[in-house]
Amino acid sequence: MISRQQNILAYSWIWIVYILMYLPIAVIAIFSFNSSEIIAFPLQGFTTDWYAQALTDGRLLGGLKLTFLVAIPTALFSTILGAMAALALTRYPMRYRFLLLVFVLMPFLIPKVILAVAQLILLADLGIGRSLWTIIAGQTIVILPFTTLVNASVLMRIDNRLEEAAFDLGASHFSAFKRVTLPLMKNGLMASWFIAFVLSSAEYVLTSFLSGREQPLSILVASDFRFNVSPALDSIALMLVLANIALIGFGEFIRRRSQK
Amino acid sequence: MKRITIGNALSVPVFAAVAALCIAPLAILFAYSFFSVSFVAIIKDPTFKNYxxxxxxxxxxxxxxxxxxxxxxIAAITAIIGYPVAWFIAKRVTIYKSALLTLLLVPLYTGDLVRIFAWRVLLGAEGVLNSLLMWIGLVDKPIDALLFSPLATHIVLAYNYLPFMVIGLWLAFEALDDRLLEAAQDLGAGSRSAFVRVTLPLTMPGLIAGALMVFVMVVGDYLTPQLVGGASGITIISAINDLFGTAFDWPLGSAIAWTMLAILALFFALAAIVISRSTLGKAMAGGEA
Known part of the structure; x- marks a missing residue:
């Protein structure tokens, strides 16, 4: 059915696509260690100065702290809401199931700039000043579709009969949930928290509209990116990539463990 | 307590959150689209002037x-690039399947800004690609057109959203029963005819889902055209952004935003109809019908 030639073609295509996917990341990795102000070939030599420079920048460290202050509660809220949505969608019969699905997907389908300006008008009309809390509220809702998906993917694999067995043994709904379903959901919840954390820390558009005077890291980095491209920024970019990949990898590891 | 009561109770906070943080803002945006602006004040007399x-x-x-x-x-480009990739992941690998899927998604988690930054480094006039080409002697002077052009914007957009297309297609390929292709072959279909008459129609829902995701994200993308598009970076989304910022015409910005939402909603409705009529869609809707 598939000839040898087609097979070689398929393999080369996959290799090309995957190499291109990682090319930009590889490039920033290489040049963050290059000892030249200019990001260009030929390479000059090895240095870690750019990292030292980035890690001692007080302004960026302040932004990083704010990013944590936003991302930790955002990840928590969106994970709890996402888990509730996933439970309602997959485990419990309910009246407006399709409507709930539409509601959960909606923040993903609306262009972020439009959602952001809409939230901005609402805040202005209600007379609420912009603060870290407005960023948290806005981000929680755009991350909700992702946390719902992660939790639903775990819940769909849990055998319904386990809960039924608990009922047969006399457990109430609450204790069956607490002692059977929740422990099985735990890894999904943790994975969802990590993914939400990463999405929150990387979010720019919504954050820029909803932030007041306190500006998280993504806003600071964006304004730097806009005007210049320097090796120090390059090293920040690589550190962000590695931190995000480490968090996601850890989350995935936990989620995988639950499927064995 | 009945299970349905629990289900309803669980959904209430989710409904409330989306209503408060997504639907209410959009409703107010809709109201504003009928207002007008005079100097720095917003006049709340309904008018169709903005539209x-x-x-x-x-x-x-x-x-x-x-x-x-x-x-x-971009939806078409990512479909062409992603179709073989999705087929490969679903049908040609077994042990490396989850590794390939994870590797596909990892670049997404690096964040829009970092990815765009990386492309600027790569494509800039004094950037990596140009300096490489000059170093090995392929060109004498840097190609300026690489960065800050529609071409650069489209390369980065395709790069950004390819994973979403592949995921949509991959799901459809996983659901595709290989025996149908064998049957087509037994009945004398060539590989081209089997593809056109079996594979393509059966993966269509995944293609539409992937295309819709890519489409909506490209339409709503603000950063990419801004940061790599240069003069071509003015988009309808950046126009909305400007009207809410420096230009201060919230009503006009709201009207443009709602025009965009209405057109997008039309596309969603069409896609929903096509997907729900397909077999995969029916299988996914499952218990509802």
Whole structure:
């Protein structure tokens, strides 16, 4: 059915696509260690100065702290809401199931700039000043579709009969949930928290509209990116990539463990 | 307590959160689209003036058309690149399947800004690609057109959203029963005819789902055209952004935003109809019907 030639073609295509996917990341990795102000070939030599420079920048460290202050509660809220949505969608019969699905997907389908300006008008009309809390509220809702998906993917694999067995043994709904379903959901919840954390820390558009005077890291980095491209920024970019990949990898590891 | 009561109770906070943080803002945005602005004050007398202005302005008409054209173009490009990739992951690998899927998604988690930064480093006039080409002697002077051009914008957009297309297609390929292809072959279909008459129709829901995701994200993308598009980076989304910022015309910005939402909703409705009529869609809707 598939000839040898087609097979070689398929393999080369996959290799090309995957190499291109990682090319930009590889490039920033290489040049963050290059000892030249200019990001260009030929390479000059090895240095870690750019990292030292980035890690001692007080302004960026302040932004990083704010990013944590936003991302930790955002990840928590969106994970709890996402888990509730996933439970309602997959485990419990309910009246407006399709409507709930539409509601959960909606923040993903609306262009972020439009959602952001809409939230901005609402805040202005209600007379609420912009603060870290407005960023948290806005981000929680755009991350909700992702946390719902992660939790639903775990819940769909849990055998319904386990809960039924608990009922047969006399457990109430609450204790069956607490002692059977929740422990099985735990890894999904943790994975969802990590993914939400990463999405929150990387979010720019919504954050820029909803932030007041306190500006998280993504806003600071964006304004730097806009005007210049320097090796120090390059090293920040690589550190962000590695931190995000480490968090996601850890989350995935936990989620995988639950499927064995 | 009945299970349905629990299900309803669980969904209430989710409904409330989306209503408060997504639907209410959009409703107010809709109301604003009928207001007007005079100097720095917003006049709350209903008027269709803003919509008339959009319809009458060739600039806004062109920007709106350009946004949807880009969305459709990138959806088509990612479909062509991603189709073999999705097929490969679903049908040709077993042990490496989850590794390939994870590797596909990892670049997404690096964040828009970092990815765009990386492309600027790569494509800039004094950037990596140009300096490499000059170093090995392929060109004498840097190619300026690489960065800050529509080409650069479209390369980065395709790069950004390819994983979403592959995921949509991959799901469809996983659901595709190989025996159908064997049957087609037994009945004398060549590989081309089997593809056109079996594989393509059966993966269509995944293609539509992937295309819709890519389409909506390209239409709504703000950062990519801004940061790598240069002068071509003016989009309808950046126009909305400006009207809410420096230009201070919230009502006009709201009207443009709602025009975009209405057109997008039309596409969603069409896609939902096509997907729900397909077999995969019926299987996914499952218990509801």
């Amino acid at each position: 008339a202005r959009i319809a009458g302005s060739s600039t806004y008409r062109w920007l709106i058309f350009k946004a949807f054209l880009s969305g459709a173009g």
